[in-house]
Amino acid sequence: MARKRKGRDVNGWLVVDKPAGMTSTSVVNKVKWALQAKKAGHAGTLDPEATGVLAVALGEATKTVPYITDALKAYEFTVRLGQATNTDDAEGEVIASSDARPTDDEIKAALGAFVGDIMQVPPQYSAVKIDGQRAYKLAREGETFEVAARPLWVEELLLLDRPDSDHAVLEMVCGKGGYVRSVARDLGAVLGCHGHVVALRRVWSGPFEAEHGLSIEQIEAMAQSVDLDAYLRPLEEGLSDLPMVTATPEGAARLRNGNPGMVIANDVEYGEECWAAQDGRAVAVGRFKAGELHPSRVFNQ
Structure with missing residues (x-):
């Protein structure tokens, strides 16, 4: 006889503005605990150091997760120019550097190659599978391997700001499976200066926006009370496309x-x-x- 799930029958979405330093799974577990929900999942993993929209599906809404995963998403990210790392972000070791620094116009001119239907090679430190093993696990063990390029639709890629010669702030709107770290790496290669991501925020995902998301502190403050239920969004929002x-x-x-x-x-x-x-x-x-x-x-x- 199957064991009965503990918890409440909660159906809908809770939009979280994920903080840096927390895994997506930890956020889901926190929401599930706070709402005392039987079932929960998320629509699209964010790296632990990334912030922004993490849409958590509860109960019957978990059946709509694929439609949010497939929807367009927007990311705002900062690229550190002049350095490449083994993880393509600030968590890794610097493996190459350059004194070259592109102008704003050179960056804008290079962005066009990353828009539309493109082929993208995921980072070595990513969750893609290589012969049944996660790439990041193989990379940590020092294995040498190739990651195959994958198709990606990029709707838009813009230069938003240039705080200084070492940094460029970009915004990308893309479809399912996009790696911002790969864009930073490949853009740096095209510009001849290397590059990696130092800050990443998912601004929106399908119908869900970061500015409407709850912080972890807010969720904890309202945990296991009817106050948190008021922030649940209808299951139907996951079907908006x-x-x-x-x-x-x-x-x-x-x-x-x-x-x-x-x-x-x-x-x-x-x-x-x-x-x-x-x-x-x-x-x-x-x-x-x-x-x-x-x-x-x-x-x-």
Whole structure:
């Protein structure tokens, strides 16, 4: 007999403004404890030293995590020019240096090569798998290996500020799987001066913004009280990039049982992925076919 999960049935999203020095898993555990929730997960890992949006999904909202993971995200980051490190960030050892410093115009001219559909090589110290092992584990053990390039969509990459000749502040809007550290490394290589990330903040992720996120201190102050519940955001926000259809009463009943159900749809094409709502609440996600939604995920709210 399966063990029953302890905790409350909490469904929705809690947006956290993650502090530096804390892992994404630690943030999820803190939120889960604070809300006494049975189930929690996050949409997109942030490095421990990075700050900004970490959207924590609770209960049934965990079924919408893939849609936030796939959504566009914006990062603001500072590149230290003139130095390369083995981790491509300030946590690593300096492995190369240069006295060359590009001008603002040279940086702006180089950014165009990193926009659109690009191929990006993840850092050696990353969570990608090499023959079943995490790359960062192999790197720490001194192993020599190659990390294969991966496709990435970069919507925008801008120079925001140039505090001094050694630093450049950039903003990148990209799709799933982007490594800001790789951008800093590769930009430094193109400019002939080396580079690595010294500060990184995720400004927004899909519909969630850092400025609307709670700090860990706020979460701890409201932990295990109804005050924290007031900051929960609807499960449906995790589906904001998908078109919505309206389930008929009979269709909703069928969908909840995992069967195709009748829906009312506007501007949805045959076979398109969408979500069905009844009274504004998500019932299921699936494919629209001939007036019915064929569910792939069903919500029990």
